[in-house]
Structure formats: C-alpha cells, structure tokens
Amino acid sequence: MNKLSLFVIALLTWLSLTWTLNYQDVLAGIAISLSITFLLGDIYVINPRKIFSPKRMFWFLYSLLVFSVYCIKANFIIAYRVLHPGLLISPGIVKVKTEMMSPLGRAFLANYITLTPGTLTVDIEGEYLYIHWIYVMTEDVERATGIIAGRFESILKRVFE
Amino acid sequence: MNEVIGLVIIGIGVAFNLLGCIGLVRLPDVYNRLQASTKCVTLGTWSILLGTFLICGFTAIGMKAILCGVLIAFASPTAAHALARGAHKAGIKLWERSVCDKYEEDGK
Numbered sequence: 001m002n003k004l005s006l007f008v009i010a011l012l013t014w015l016s017l018t019w020t021l022n023y024q025d026v027l028a029g030i031a032i033s034l035s036i037t038f039l040l041g042d043i044y045v046i047n048p049r050k051i052f053s054p055k056r057m058f059w060f061l062y063s064l065l066v067f068s069v070y071c072i073k074a075n076f077i078i079a080y081r082v083l084h085p086g087l088l089i090s091p092g093i094v095k096v097k098t099e100m101m102s103p104l105g106r107a108f109l110a111n112y113i114t115l116t117p118g119t120l121t122v123d124i125e126g127e128y129l130y131i132h133w134i135y136v137m138t139e140d141v142e143r144a145t146g147i148i149a150g151r152f153e154s155i156l157k158r159v160f161e
Numbered sequence: 162m163n164e165v166i167g168l169v170i171i172g173i174g175v176a177f178n179l180l181g182c183i184g185l186v187r188l189p190d191v192y193n194r195l196q197a198s199t200k201c202v203t204l205g206t207w208s209i210l211l212g213t214f215l216i217c218g219f220t221a222i223g224m225k226a227i228l229c230g231v232l233i234a235f236a237s238p239t240a241a242h243a244l245a246r247g248a249h250k251a252g253i254k255l256w257e258r259s260v261c262d263k264y265e266e267d268g269k
Contacts, residue, residue: 092260111239
C-alpha cells in the first residue's frame with residue numbers, strides 16, 4: 001500500500017512532466033517509477049491513507065490560499081522596508097514554540113515560515129523553532145508564536161495530525 | 162486574453178525579482194540577504210511560472226512550469242534554512258544593530 005502510493009505519485013509526476021500518452025513515454029515512466037519505488041520505498045514513511053483523504057486535501061489547499069494572502073501582503077511590506085532610504089529593519093533571531101507533533105507537519109510549518117517574506121527558519125530543536133525575523137516586534141516566545149506560527153499552525157494541524 | 166494576463170503577471174514577477182536583488186545589495190548581513198533571496202522566489206519566480214502557465218495552458222511547457230513551481234517550493238526554503246544554520250554554526254555574527262539572538266543565548 002505504501003509503495004503503491006509512491007508508485008502512483010511518481011508515475012503521475014512523470015506523466016505531467018512529459019504530457020503525452022505515447023506508449024513509449026508511458027512505458028519509460030512505468031519503468032522509472034518502479035525503480036524509484038524499489039530503491040527509495042523504504043525511506044518513504046508517510047501513511048498513504050493520509051495523503052488521499054479528501055478532508056486533508058481540502059485543508060491543505062486552504063492552507064495554500066491563506067499562505068498566498070499572507071505572502072503577498074508581507075512581500076509589499078518588506079519591499080517598502082528595503083526601498084526606504086532609512087532601511088527600516090531591526091533584525092534578530094526569536095524563539096517560537098510549535099504544538100505540531102508529526103515531523104512532516106513541522107517541516108511544512110518551517111517551510112511556510114521561510115517562504116513568507118520577513119521570517120526565516122534557522123533551526124528546529126525539539127518543539128522550538130528559531131526564526132530570523134527582519135523586523136522583531138516582540139522577543140517574547142508566546143507572542144512571537146502567535147504572530148509568526150499561529151496563522152499557519154491551526155490549519156496545518158488539521159492536515160498532518 | 163490569457164496572454165495579456167500572463168504577460169502582466171510575468172511583469173509583476175520580474176519587478177519583484179528586481180526588488181529582491183536590490184534587497185540583496187542593500188541589506189547588511191548574510192541572514193537578511195537570505196531573506197531577500199527567498200522573498201524573490203515567492204512572488205517573483207512563482208509569478209513568472211504562473212504567467213508562463215497562463216500563456217501556454219495545459220501543454221508540455223505549461224505543466225513543466227507548474228512542476229518547477231512545486232520543486233522550488235521545496236528546494237528554496239530548505240536551501241535557505243541550511244545556509245542560515247551553516248552560517249550560524251560557522252560563527253558568523255548578526256548585524257551589530259540586531260535586536261536579539263535567542264539562538265546564541267541557548268548556546269547552540
């Protein structure tokens with residue numbers, strides 16, 4: 001089941017990459033997907049039922065939507081700060097606590113934080129994330145968590161847990 | 162019509178990539194510069210790829226643009242994270258006007 005889902009994902013990626021249904025391309029795709037499945041199937045540890053559950057898919061798409069809204073907003077703010085003659089920045093590394101338990105969920109949270117302009121994940125230690133913040137509003141762990149991670153965490157929890 | 166919208170979105174993407182490059186030059190230390198480079202990716206490169214997809218539609222080129230976007234979404238933050246952590250481990254200090262460094266305080 002686990003390997004089958006990896007095979008399906010690899011084959012779908014291959015088909016969208018080549019974008020033909022010519023039998024030669026499809027056969028090559030099947031061969032490559034099979035070799036990927038047998039070479040890398042052991043390090044692929046996600047529960048396949050979670051990937052194909054429609055509820056989780058929906059929340060994942062919703063998290064992408066929320067992320068793009070924050071991302072566009074933050075892009076304009078950072079662009080203004082960088083273009084301002086006085087360079088309106090006060091950078092620093094703050095600590096953020098996450099309640100997420102699954103490693104994949106933590107990885108996604110860290111990536112969302114990094115892709116949002118203005119924040120950059122430096123390291124994860126247990127349940128703490130160290131975030132480089134271009135404009136530090138608060139050094140307090142609780143409040144920084146609310147501002148940086150809070151907007152994604154509640155949605156990502158529904159996707160990964 | 163799709164072509165016009167696509168070209169406008171590509172224009173926005175190029176403008177934001179330019180802003181990211183200006184940030185790369187103006188910002189003071191390695192961490193802030195990494196911020197500028199990841200900022201380029203989000204609105205800049207994704208807009209260019211989205212514009213390409215809108216112009217080409219569901220063809221081989223358009224689908225490759227979408228797959229590139231997905232790949233960048235994983236590769237770019239991972240690379241930025243690895244560079245920032247590596248720089249901190251190598252002992253590169255934050256800019257002198259930085260506010261706080263909790264990572265240093267925790268002795269990592």
